[in-house]
Amino acid sequence: MKFLVFIAILVLGWYVMRWLQNAEVERRVRARTADRRTGKAPQARQMRATDTIPCSRCGAYVPSDFPTACDRKGCPFPGVG
Numbered sequence: 001m002k003f004l005v006f007i008a009i010l011v012l013g014w015y016v017m018r019w020l021q022n023a024e025v026e027r028r029v030r031a032r033t034a035d036r037r038t039g040k041a042p043q044a045r046q047m048r049a050t051d052t053i054p055c056s057r058c059g060a061y062v063p064s065d066f067p068t069a070c071d072r073k074g075c076p077f078p079g080v081g
Contacts, residue, residue, distance in 0.1 A: 052061040057075050 051064040053064045054061050055075060
C-alpha cells in the first residue's frame with residue numbers, strides 16, 4: 001500500500017511539473033505575440049561594456065566610470081562608503 005501511495009505522489013509531482021513548464025512556455029509565447037502586435041522588440045538582457053583602467057598601486061582593473069579603491073595602502077581611487 002505504501003508503495004502505491006509513493007508512486008501516486010511521484011505521478012502527481014510529474015504532472016504538476018509539466019503543468020508549470022507548460023504555463024511558463026505559454027507565458028513566453030503570449031509575451032512574444034504581444035511584442036509583435038505592438039511592434040516592440042522582445043525584451044532581452046542587455047549588457048553594456050564599460051572601459052576599465054588599471055590601479056597604479058596593485059594593477060587591478062576597475063571601471064573608469066566609478067573606480068573604487070582596493071584594500072592596499074596608497075590606492076589612488078576613492079573608497080566606497
